[in-house]
Amino acid sequence: MAIDFPVLVEGFDTKAFIVATLAEDLGQGGDITSAATIPASATLTATMNSRDQIIVAGLPLAAAFFQALDPSAQIDVHVPEGAAAAPGTTLMTIHGNARAVLAAERSALNTVQHLSGIANETRKYVDAIAGTSTTLLDTRKTHPGLRLLEKYATKQGGATDHRLRLDDGVLIKDNHIAVAGSVHAAVAAAHAAGLQNIVVEVDTLDQIEQALAAGADRLLLDNMGPPMLREALAIIAGRVPAEASGGVTLQTIRAIAQTGVNFISVGRITQSAPSADIGLDFG
Known part of the structure; x- marks a missing residue:
């Protein structure tokens, strides 16, 4: 089953990002620990949860990571992009092949943690100038290769x-x-x-x-x-x-x-x- 990679930002190749990020983490041999300890047919249900008060960014990418390894995985996103989430909020529910979910976990979490961190920090600055006539701008001081995603995250935060x-x-x-x-x-x-x-x-x-x-x-x-x-x-x-x-x-x-x-x-x-x-x- 082919999956539709989300168009999160115009000009950003989501498929290439997902493929390259997973390749970086899986290496040549894949998740050898899960392959050795978990039956190939096993399934599981997982929830992605906020631990702190955050502004959410990147959940469509996280879903794409899980579905790239298990196209039949059932993904439910519970919080829209740019929304505030209190500690303990369930952001996403994933049900799918256990090996696939565990293999995609770190890539998905790294992405959402990074982008939500930027959105969260941005919102703090936006809130700090609330009531003034000043507009907050982001800059080109981004991490190489991630500019479009990071600027997407600042927009979720209000910049x-x-x-x-x-x-x-x-x-x-x-x-x-x-x-x-x-x-x-x-x-x-x-x-x-x-x-x-x-x-x-x-x-x-x-x-x-x-x-x-x-x-x-x-x-x-x-x-x-x-x-x-x-x-x-x-x-x-x-x-x-x-x-x-x-x-x-x-x-x-x-x-x-x-x-x-x-x-x-x-x-x-x-x-x-x-x-x-x-x-x-x-x-």
Whole structure:
């Protein structure tokens, strides 16, 4: 029986991810422990349960792991993506071939724990700026090969995409400016190349007028604390949107948002999010 691999994110090859992840865990010989100790025809029922308060992400992938090894497995998902789950919540029930379920267990759990951990951490940051006019952005600080999945998880937590790839938006940073020779030269070159929606990174107040005069469409205010951000926003005076970035933590994000900045980008939600505590229970 063939299975339909879920289209979780546009452009992400779910089948290739499932196959490669299972191959990494099974190796050449498969689950030799289960093969030696469990009859080939044995079946079992397992439940995937949250141990802590979490935001759920990745359950369709977990189901695909189990069905990849047992296409006839019966999977019931009990919690929608992006929903909050209290400790002890049953997220999924799996009934299928015992060897297959046990062989897929670690790949399924690793994926859901990682993605739910990102979604959970993201929601904390979103909640921290609730009531302000600021939007939380994710970044390209993702684990190699997992960007689409990790950005999917930040969306479940309530964040908005920043740039997906280097071809997905123009961001002129200090290194571009250093090589180009000046802010004006870098922005002019971007315009000459036909690029639009140009974001320019500035880390000093005197760079703001330079960037605006050069034709920047948005400013990224890098590593500025709230007092300096307020000064920067006063200079910008609403002429372009402004984004704060650099060193943002749960302890500092609300004060940053209260300056009135339009966006805050946070690398920690993908780079440093702890995995969610989720387990598979049998019987």
